[in-house]
Amino acid sequence: MESGANMFLQHLINGLSIGSIYALIAMGYNMVYGILELLNFAHGDVYAVGCFAALGLLTMGVHPALALLAGIIVGFVINLFVEKFAYRPVRYSGRVTPTITAVGIAYIMRNAILKIWGPETFAFDIGVRGSNLQIGGIIIGTLQIYILLIAVTCMVGITLYLKKTKTGQGIIAISQSIPTAALMGVPVNRTISIVYGIGGALGVIGGILFCVYYDSIFIGIGFALGTIKAWMASIIGGVGSLKGAVMGAIMLGLMESMVSGYVSTLYKDAIVWLLLIAFVLIKPQGLFPAQVAEKI
Amino acid sequence: MNELVKTEDLSKHFGGVKALEAVDMTIRESEILGVIGPNGAGKSTLFNVITGFYQPTRGKVFYNGIEVTGHTVDSVVDKGLARTFQNIRLFDQMTVLNNVLVGMHLQIHPGILETLFRDPGKGQKETEARDKCMGLLKYFGLEKDAKLVAGNLPYGKKRKLEIARALASDPKILLLDEPSAGMNPNETAELMELIGGINTKGYTVVVIEHNMKLIMGISHRIVVLNFGKKIAEGDPAAIQADPTVIEAYLGKEEG
Amino acid sequence: MKMKMDNRLIGLAAVLAACALPFVITDEYAIRVLNVFFIYSVVALSINLIVGFCGQLDMGRAAFMGLGAYWSAILAVRFHVPFLVAFLTAGIFAGLVGAVLGFLCRKSSFDYLTLITIGFNVVCQVVFLNWIPVTNGAMGIPKVPAPSFFGFAFDSNFRFYYLALGFLVACYILIGRITKSKLGRAFEAIRDDAIAASYSGINTQKYKILNFAIGSVFTGLAGALLVHYTQYASPFNYTLDESVYQLQMAILGGLGSLPGSLLGTLILVVAPEVSRSFYEYRLVFVGFMMVIMMIYWPNGLLGKAGVGEKLIGIVRFRKKEPEEAGR
Numbered sequence: 001m002e003s004g005a006n007m008f009l010q011h012l013i014n015g016l017s018i019g020s021i022y023a024l025i026a027m028g029y030n031m032v033y034g035i036l037e038l039l040n041f042a043h044g045d046v047y048a049v050g051c052f053a054a055l056g057l058l059t060m061g062v063h064p065a066l067a068l069l070a071g072i073i074v075g076f077v078i079n080l081f082v083e084k085f086a087y088r089p090v091r092y093s094g095r096v097t098p099t100i101t102a103v104g105i106a107y108i109m110r111n112a113i114l115k116i117w118g119p120e121t122f123a124f125d126i127g128v129r130g131s132n133l134q135i136g137g138i139i140i141g142t143l144q145i146y147i148l149l150i151a152v153t154c155m156v157g158i159t160l161y162l163k164k165t166k167t168g169q170g171i172i173a174i175s176q177s178i179p180t181a182a183l184m185g186v187p188v189n190r191t192i193s194i195v196y197g198i199g200g201a202l203g204v205i206g207g208i209l210f211c212v213y214y215d216s217i218f219i220g221i222g223f224a225l226g227t228i229k230a231w232m233a234s235i236i237g238g239v240g241s242l243k244g245a246v247m248g249a250i251m252l253g254l255m256e257s258m259v260s261g262y263v264s265t266l267y268k269d270a271i272v273w274l275l276l277i278a279f280v281l282i283k284p285q286g287l288f289p290a291q292v293a294e295k296i
Numbered sequence: 297m298n299e300l301v302k303t304e305d306l307s308k309h310f311g312g313v314k315a316l317e318a319v320d321m322t323i324r325e326s327e328i329l330g331v332i333g334p335n336g337a338g339k340s341t342l343f344n345v346i347t348g349f350y351q352p353t354r355g356k357v358f359y360n361g362i363e364v365t366g367h368t369v370d371s372v373v374d375k376g377l378a379r380t381f382q383n384i385r386l387f388d389q390m391t392v393l394n395n396v397l398v399g400m401h402l403q404i405h406p407g408i409l410e411t412l413f414r415d416p417g418k419g420q421k422e423t424e425a426r427d428k429c430m431g432l433l434k435y436f437g438l439e440k441d442a443k444l445v446a447g448n449l450p451y452g453k454k455r456k457l458e459i460a461r462a463l464a465s466d467p468k469i470l471l472l473d474e475p476s477a478g479m480n481p482n483e484t485a486e487l488m489e490l491i492g493g494i495n496t497k498g499y500t501v502v503v504i505e506h507n508m509k510l511i512m513g514i515s516h517r518i519v520v521l522n523f524g525k526k527i528a529e530g531d532p533a534a535i536q537a538d539p540t541v542i543e544a545y546l547g548k549e550e551g
Numbered sequence: 552m553k554m555k556m557d558n559r560l561i562g563l564a565a566v567l568a569a570c571a572l573p574f575v576i577t578d579e580y581a582i583r584v585l586n587v588f589f590i591y592s593v594v595a596l597s598i599n600l601i602v603g604f605c606g607q608l609d610m611g612r613a614a615f616m617g618l619g620a621y622w623s624a625i626l627a628v629r630f631h632v633p634f635l636v637a638f639l640t641a642g643i644f645a646g647l648v649g650a651v652l653g654f655l656c657r658k659s660s661f662d663y664l665t666l667i668t669i670g671f672n673v674v675c676q677v678v679f680l681n682w683i684p685v686t687n688g689a690m691g692i693p694k695v696p697a698p699s700f701f702g703f704a705f706d707s708n709f710r711f712y713y714l715a716l717g718f719l720v721a722c723y724i725l726i727g728r729i730t731k732s733k734l735g736r737a738f739e740a741i742r743d744d745a746i747a748a749s750y751s752g753i754n755t756q757k758y759k760i761l762n763f764a765i766g767s768v769f770t771g772l773a774g775a776l777l778v779h780y781t782q783y784a785s786p787f788n789y790t791l792d793e794s795v796y797q798l799q800m801a802i803l804g805g806l807g808s809l810p811g812s813l814l815g816t817l818i819l820v821v822a823p824e825v826s827r828s829f830y831e832y833r834l835v836f837v838g839f840m841m842v843i844m845m846i847y848w849p850n851g852l853l854g855k856a857g858v859g860e861k862l863i864g865i866v867r868f869r870k871k872e873p874e875e876a877g878r
């Protein structure tokens with residue numbers, strides 16, 4: 001039926017848009033995860049600080065391009081800072097300890113934002129009004145196209161960076177084995193810092209796109225809509241691989257869009273979580289896991 | 297002599313890498329079997345596959361005539377195997393005594409009621425177990441350290457503790473993975489005596505080693521691996537004279 | 552064995568002192584706070600069992616409190632089931648759910664398990680809030696009867712104090728017995744090195760499920776008891792933030808230390824009552840606590856080589872023996 005197909009395509013497009021935003025956030029998350037294999041609990045809350053910094057500058061009348069750039073830099077720098085002073089000291093202290101540290105950072109960041117801005121939702125106006133294209137029976141926003149383009153550019157950029165630059169190769173080396181990379185002369189501390197920084201920056205970009213898409217920003221964009229989505233994407237796509245993160249994120253976006261459209265928006269979160277728990281049962285490593293054999 | 301363990305065409309591939317390929321070998325009762333080979337020859341992989349940590353790509357493993365291919369580690373261990381690890385795997389936050397008690401896990405069977413409603417440490421099986429473990433610690437000279445946290449022990453004692461824990465399960469076969477790593481000649485000599493003593497008590501011992509002096513000194517029989525394949529098998533004299541073995545090591549002798 | 556005797560005497564003295572306390576401190580408000588402390592201590596002990604002794608990082612414990620609470624509330628209010636039955640079956644229910652969840656995650660890595668527990672917390676929250684025919688949604692379930700059995704009703708703060716104290720003592724002893732037994736050793740072995748544990752004959756999957764289930768029984772019981780005290784089941788009490796706060800109770804005291812769980816809970820229950828600003832900023836405080844503690848005192852106050860031990864070390868300067876594990 002004509003309108004049924006249109007509705008499906010509409011959900012598909014929406015799912016792809018939101019999925020590509022999630023993909024950026026998940027990429028940033030997985031870069032860090034791939035190295036230290038720790039749930040970076042604070043990923044979302046840290047980049048949320050960057051987004052709110054951008055908001056602050058926007059409301060002060062700073063030119064949107066500068067405000068957004070500043071937000072990205074803030075995200076980058078805060079992650080560097082947090083990595084150096086909170087994560088590095090516990091880097092080799094097992095699994096529970098560093099995870100808890102990240103939880104602590106998340107709560108500190110979250111509450112800093114709450115104290116300064118409060119729990120309300122604010123408009124996120126970057127002075128660009130998207131228009132809508134109508135193709136057949138479906139509506140595509142130019143904003144959606146831009147988001148897709150930006151997301152793809154970032155993903156391609158990161159992939160090239162990892163493949164072609166010395167630091168990028170260092171990052172790959174570290175994600176396979178830190179001691180070996182160190183022996184090969186990779187500056188471990190500096191490289192890990194950069195990974196955290198890039199992860200934070202990607203997160204801020206994703207967060208900003210999210211805020212622009214919905215023209216709003218609130219405290220939840222960090223943890224609830226960022227960190228948790230990154231986790232969900234990892235569950236689907238597989239842990240430890242960037243490709244997995246991106247594929248997982250896009251599938252997540254599509255899943256959410258479909259559930260929202262065809263089932264219920266109210267129970268959307270719960271249903272998606274249940275689907276994920278089911279996923280864990282059937283394919284615990286995700287769809288595209290990084291291949292690692294355990295050695296004892 | 298009774299064949300306790302037998303492998304048939306045992307192979308383990310990781311992607312394109314053939315870590316083990318068509319290995320047929322046996323472990324005979326009461327012997328000390330040495331397993332040697334250059335780095336990456338597949339020695340630890342052999343242990344891993346025999347004990348069920350890795351599932352073989354091809355081939356079978358038999359324990360006392362019963363096929364155990366595909367069994368989980370805890371199931372294989374229940375049949376009478378125990379092992380130590382190349383990189384020492386102790387329960388770092390538990391006491392020395394508790395480490396050994398965990399080794400006795402399959403031997404102690406308190407009921408749920410006994411656990412909940414009786415003071416642990418007073419139950420009969422628990423007391424007997426503790427006594428046995430203290431006895432083991434004494435044999436290794438660790439009884440004074442019983443209450444210390446295992447992670448704080450010096451390296452040499454950690455190695456001994458690992459062996460003590462393995463013996464606590466009263467295994468038929470003890471698998472030692474490079475037990476002399478990091479030891480000086482004195483400690484190595486002590487280790488050789490220890491292994492000999494354990495064997496005299498009736499345990500079958502399989503030792504992976506790089507230290508030739510140790511292996512040649514204690515083994516009844518040696519199996520040589522290279523590139524995942526078994527290239528030689530025999531008593532120490534025969535192995536030392538075997539040209540294939542010499543070639544594999546390019547004339548390098550360590551230890 | 553002198554160490555053991557000392558500990559038992561201290562424990563007995565503490566319980567006797569606690570029994571006498573309400574006659575000294577007669578302030579109703581203080582008694583209320585202590586009642587809440589007793590119940591949350593059991594939650595902290597259950598977290599200690601799961602996270603501290605077995606290394607399974609569960610960040611959604613509050614969900615199990617909620618499961619126990621709603622089970623008991625619904626049975627008591629809608630079906631007029633007597634307290635003891637509702638209460639005890641609530642624990643069993645929570646334990647069964649824990650077993651199922653543990654079974655589903657039996658092959659999951661450390662991280663996936665944590666993620667699933669978070670997801671489970673979120674799912675439970677949504678269910679509590681939206682499954683109106685069963686949970687009454689945002690309105691919650693009021694008029695949950697106060698505990699009563701054998702004809703005796705614990706319907707005052709004073710009376711409840713002794714019920715809660717008894718509950719804590721019983722749970723403390725049971726969990727203590729578990730941790731000192733073969734079961735507890737198996738849990739710890741899995742925490743320290745799951746591979747070596749399996750080589751000691753431990754079926755790690757089975758024991759992890761068992762650990763999760765047993766811990767959840769205690770969490771469920773605590774949730775049920777609390778709801779019979781507050782006499783109102785609310786869907787807003789079992790959030791992720793709550794779970795993290797509860798987790799910190801166990802961490803602060805020291806994972807692996809049972810007395811530590813009591814101390815950590817005491818601090819985190821009393822502090823927000825005593826200080827308005829602590830209450831307002833409690834999540835930030837917990838955040839800072841987590842970061843600072845993990846760097847400087849990962850074993851918490853009373854854990855091995857924790858802050859407490861360091862202080863005692865300074866006091867017992869004439870101690871010549873090497874560091875003892877003391878358990």
